[in-house]
Amino acid sequence: MSYPEWSQNDLVRCSRFRHSQQWTLITDNKDYKSIRAVTSSGPCTPLAAEILSAFSPIRNLKAVVRESGGHQLLEIWDCHGRRKCLDLTALNKHGQIYDDAQFGCLSWSECENKLLYVAEKSKSTTEGENVYRDDWGEGLTTKSNPVICVVNLQNGNVHVLQGVEPGVSPGQALWAPGSQSVFFIGWYHEPFRLGLKFCSNRRSALFKLDLEGHCECLSGENLSVSCPRLSPDGSTLIYLQGQVFGPHHQCLSLQQVDSLCLSVSTLLDVVHRPEPGECAGIYETLPSSCWSADSQKVVFSSACRNWKDLFIVDRGSKKVTSLSDSKLYGSWKLLTIQRDLMVVCCSSPNTPPTLVRLSHTHTHITHRQSFCKQICHVTYHMYVFAQRVGFLPPAAGLDFAAVLVKPNLPLQSSVPLVVFIHGLFNYRGSTGFGQDGILSLIGQIGHQDVKDVQRAVVTALNSDPALDPKRLAVIGGSHGGFLSCHLIGQYPDFYRACAVRNPVINAATLLGTSDIVDWRYTSVGLHFSYDHIPTADDLAVMLEKSPIRHAAQIKAPVLLMLGGRDRRVSPHQGLELYKVLKSRASPVRLLWFAEDGHSLSRVDTQVNCFLNTVLWLYQHL
Incomplete structure (x- = not known):
């Protein structure tokens, strides 16, 4: 059986909901190496108010953490229905349970009598109501002091584990073999917390904590670690490791720990300059299930140039092999593995996301869900740019790539070109091209990245006569918005429109x-x-590399979309540009989303931004 979960936007109620669908896989033999048929077992089932869920390893019990009436409930379900329900809020042992990707977890013990999760520590009665509490930044503003909790399903007791050293915030916890201790990641938060979401460069460590409160650090000093994953036989724990500070997304190494002697070794090292066709390294989190059934192989997906690729690394030989087929799809993202059957989400610029089941020797499409009606067929072409002479090390010898997507039109047709930064174009400094490429951008923002984008645009225009050089627009968010505003300021007669989100x-x-x-x-x-x-010289360097320096030259109409609760890039950044453009009578429009943050991820916000961007480009192109 397979139970994939889906997320869907409800445009009527401006909300996002989840549902599951059951699939039955019929195989030719007991080792699940070959899939003979896949059948759906009925309609989708809504997952109302579920924030966490996990299946037990033996009896396939389902644990669900659900929100209801302001309370958080823990439910246990079996094939006959709900067998237990605990009101965790009423027990008053801790605050809200964490369901985010950075700290959150829900882990069954081997005996299936205990569950492990992370929650906010109860506020001390000595704390004043107005005392400031440092939090973990953008997208984690309610997360401050996490604690590891264990619930005993036999007696209903909840216990907050002790022994985590002060100055460490625990998360991503899972049971160690024998279920008498737990592994967890601890993030150091002294002297103050820095934003953690989308940042894999925060000082952290892998710890082992027993139920008596004895805590041991297993990883090295001054490192950033995440994603602990225990092998099916319990012999080996893997995790990701990177540098502290520097770019917030870097190439990571894959480490392995012997669960008995606790010795650590490198399974896959950081990739500095990948050769064509080789794995470019790991840049994203591991799925909760990523081990082969024999505990000898690890499967992961990660950026590889402009695509996401699927790889398998053998623990014995440490050989890395690609499992993707670029002829079928462009990008492959691993979701989970069950008995050596992999569930993968596949897509490309002209193929909507598709759920695919893979075994070692067989690929079978089990479900395809198109998120929009395909009005016209599109084609795409990959441009690869070798490094030009004239750039100083460490940029020398590095390359980057862009994807051109366009509709199939009759000959002699002319179409506008919309430059989508960090969507279809990835400059040097983007993930997927090796650690050297990422580090090459340090100290070069506003110059190297801008020149890369402009070079790609000029190359596309020169190579494809169907692209109209008089109808060019640029769009992007965050650093992509930074580059968009640089481009219209540094090349004021080149672009005709611009739309940016939280730049x-x-x-x-x-x-x-x-x-x-x-x-x-x-x-x-x-x-x-x-x-x-910061010194006056520091501020001068920052100002010199900023788009505001070129604001007086901007001619293109600008659409700004800002989140009023953005903790990463203050909305006053966009307001600063808005006021400059207004004072010069330059065409500008500002959309303000008071309740949204940096990602502008609310359903109503996404609809608003998409429609207004399309209308803005249609008006000015």
Whole structure:
């Protein structure tokens, strides 16, 4: 059986809901190596108010954490119905349960009598109501002091584990073999917390904590670690490891720990400059299930140039092999593995996301869900750019790529070109091209990345006569918005329209308002330390590399979309550009989403941004 879960936007109620659908896989033999047929077992089932769920390893019991009437409930379900329900809020042992990707977890013990999860620590009665509580930044504003909790399903007791050292925030916990101790990731939060979401460069460590409160650090000093995953036989734990500070997304290494002697070794190292056709390294989190059934192989998906690729690494030989077929789809993202059957989400610029089941020797499409009606067929072409002479190391010898997507039109047709930064174009400094490429951007923002984008656009125009050079637009968000505003300022007669979401406009004024203040220093080539106070020279460097320097030259109409609760890039960044353009009578429109953050991810916000961007481009192109 397979129970994939889906997320769907409800445009009527402006909300997002989840549902599951059951599939039955019929195989030719007991080892599940070959799939003979896949059948649906009925209609989809809504997952009302579920925030976490997990199946037990033996009896296939389902644990669900559900929100109802302001309370968080823990439910246990079997094939006959709900067998247990605990009101965790009423027990008053902790605060809200964490369901985010950074800290959240729900793990069954081997005996299936205990469950492990992470929640906010109960507020001390000595704390004043107005005392400031440091949090983990953008998207994690309600997360401050997590604790590891264990619920005993036999007696209904909840116990908060003790022994985590002060100054460490625990998360991503799972049971160790024997269920007498737990592994967890701990993030160091002294002297203050930095934004954690989308940042794999925060100082953290892998710990082992027994139920008596004895805690041991298993990883090295001054590293960033995440995603602990225990092998099916319990012999080996793997996790991802990277550097502290620097770019907030870097190439990571894959480490393995012997669960008995606790020795650590590298399974897959950081890739600095990948050869064509080779794995470019790991840049994203591991799915909760990523092991082969024999505990000898690890499967993962990660950025590889402009695509997501699927790889398998053998623990014995440490050989990495690609499992993707680029002829079928462009990008492959692993969702889970069950008995060596992999569930993968596949897509390409002209193929909507498709759910695919793979075994070692067989690929079978089990479900396809198109998110929009395909009005016209499109084709796409990959452009690869070798590094030009004239750039200083470490950029020398690096390449980057862009994807051109266009409709199939009659000959002599002319179409506008919309440059989508970090969507179809990835400059040097983007993930998927090796660690050297990422590090090459440090100190070069506003120059190297801008030149890369402009070079790609000019190359596309020169190579495809169907593209109209008089109808060019640029769109992007966050750093993509930063580049978009740079481009229309540095090349004012080139672009005819611009639409940006939460763009970085002035790095100097952003410094004191961002939850990732470290990157504001590192990106412009300055050293960061917690106690550093910016100097006049620091601020001058930040200003010199910012789009605001070129704002007076902007001619293209600009659409700004800003989240009022953005903790990463303050909405006052966009307001700064808006006021400059308004004062010069330059065409500009500002959309303000008071309740949204950096990702502008609310359903009503997404609809609003999409429609207004389309109308803006249609009007000005």
